[in-house]
Amino acid sequence: MSIIHNDRGEPIIQIANEFTVIQVGYTRTGSGERLVITSPRLGFQTHLDPLQLESLTWQTPTCTRRCSTRPTDRARNSKRAPCRSIQKGLIPLGFLDGKVALVTGGGSGIGRAVVELYVQQGAKVGILEISPEKVKDLRNALPVDAVVVTEGDATSMADNERAVADVVDAFGPLTTLVCVVGVFDYFTEIPQLPKDKISEAFDQLFGVNVKSNLLSVKAALDELIENEGDIILTLSNAAFYPGGGGPLYVSSKFAVRGLVTELAYELAPKVRVNGVAPGGTITELRGIPALANEGQRLKDVPDIEGLIEGINPLGIVAQPEDHSWAYALLASRERTPAVTGTIINSDGGLGVRGMTRMAGLAP
Numbered sequence: 001m002s003i004i005h006n007d008r009g010e011p012i013i014q015i016a017n018e019f020t021v022i023q024v025g026y027t028r029t030g031s032g033e034r035l036v037i038t039s040p041r042l043g044f045q046t047h048l049d050p051l052q053l054e055s056l057t058w059q060t061p062t063c064t065r066r067c068s069t070r071p072t073d074r075a076r077n078s079k080r081a082p083c084r085s086i087q088k089g090l091i092p093l094g095f096l097d098g099k100v101a102l103v104t105g106g107g108s109g110i111g112r113a114v115v116e117l118y119v120q121q122g123a124k125v126g127i128l129e130i131s132p133e134k135v136k137d138l139r140n141a142l143p144v145d146a147v148v149v150t151e152g153d154a155t156s157m158a159d160n161e162r163a164v165a166d167v168v169d170a171f172g173p174l175t176t177l178v179c180v181v182g183v184f185d186y187f188t189e190i191p192q193l194p195k196d197k198i199s200e201a202f203d204q205l206f207g208v209n210v211k212s213n214l215l216s217v218k219a220a221l222d223e224l225i226e227n228e229g230d231i232i233l234t235l236s237n238a239a240f241y242p243g244g245g246g247p248l249y250v251s252s253k254f255a256v257r258g259l260v261t262e263l264a265y266e267l268a269p270k271v272r273v274n275g276v277a278p279g280g281t282i283t284e285l286r287g288i289p290a291l292a293n294e295g296q297r298l299k300d301v302p303d304i305e306g307l308i309e310g311i312n313p314l315g316i317v318a319q320p321e322d323h324s325w326a327y328a329l330l331a332s333r334e335r336t337p338a339v340t341g342t343i344i345n346s347d348g349g350l351g352v353r354g355m356t357r358m359a360g361l362a363p
């Protein structure tokens with residue numbers, strides 16, 4: 001056993017034998033320290049907060065079984081999800097070393113999972129988030145030396161410019177823009193859309209789901225061209241198929257598909273532009289005031305898990321972190337140098353549903 005020091009001069013306990021080396025150190029977050037366990041030879045790292053540390057000495061047989069459940073079993077029975085801490089462990093280190101990213105809508109759901117993975121993989125991250133509660137939570141939970149949070153509205157040019165300035169001031173040249181903000185129409189179909197609300201609802205939903213992307217891209221453009229960076233937009237199964245929302249949501253996500261195509265053309269060869277299209281995912285995705293469903297959250301929809309699981313061939317009830325590696329891959333120009341204008345469909349295979357039965361090997 002020996003004591004070594006990391007780049008910041010913090011001590012790390014190193015334990016080695018002839019087969020392996022394990023390093024145990026800590027990192028500081030806004031809400032306290034985390035134990036960091038690293039296997040440098042294998043390139044694995046895991047972070048444990050005090051509660052998770054305590055849980056190691058409090059394992060019940062049920063929890064141990066849940067933690068060792070394989071992802072395929074999880075798909076078959078979503079209620080047996082593995083513990084998040086264990087699921088997040090044993091992931092290669094440093095995939096995004098040297099990247100400086102801005103994530104819009106990083107306060108919860110898919111955006112938050114992207115932020116956490118990017119930080120874990122070595123990126124420095126700025127976040128533009130509208131909810132003051134989520135901003136507070138982000139500042140408490142994430143390492144201050146890797147994350148800067150700007151409270152603001154992604155539909156405002158000034159707020160986007162402020163977020164770009166904040167992340168560049170904190171961490172240097174911006175390499176990556178990830179737009180994840182979004183709102184939903186809660187499947188309001190044309191017969192149910194109130195005549196006198198369509199215009200307002202359109203402006204609210206398209207403002208967040210479409211216009212914000214243009215504003216974020218414009219605010220970050222000089223940096224991204226200068227640094228030959230990457231843009232990743234968030235679409236949905238609704239950008240490809242009907243019924244994943246009403247006409248407002250579906251047409252807004254088709255519009256984002258247009259943005260991926262046009263921006264990838266306009267910004268090549270300097271900046272790559274790609275998208276991720278998640279399928280149904282258990283999150284807090286909100287509605288809009290004009291449709292009086294802004295207080296609704298997707299995860300509160302009755303039997304949402306059954307609904308999602310029942311329509312995709314892989315039987316996936318996606319959690320936000322199930323999409324985050326797609327965003328990491330598209331942020332790594334080193335690993336995907338030939339990819340632009342592309343969308344990763346992270347939806348359990350909605351595009352390959354069969355006519356007579358959903359999945360070939362389904363019982």
Ligand SMILES: NC(=O)c1ccc[n+]([C@@H]2O[C@H](COP(=O)([O-])OP(=O)(O)OC[C@H]3O[C@@H](n4cnc5c(N)ncnc54)[C@H](O)[C@@H]3O)[C@@H](O)[C@H]2O)c1
Pocket residue numbers: 104105106107108109110111128129130131134152153154155180181182183208212234235236237277278279280281282283284285286298320
């Ligand atoms: N949850 C799903 O089933 C699903 C499926 C396909 C696509 N998506 C898309 O994924 C994206 C993320 O959604 P989610 O499900 O993680 O929901 P979420 O509500 O958990 O995440 C959206 C985040 O954006 C923030 N936000 C909303 N409007 C903002 C604004 N104007 N400025 C700044 N921040 C703002 C919210 O506060 C929230 O933190 C959205 O674009 C959504 O359309 C979600």
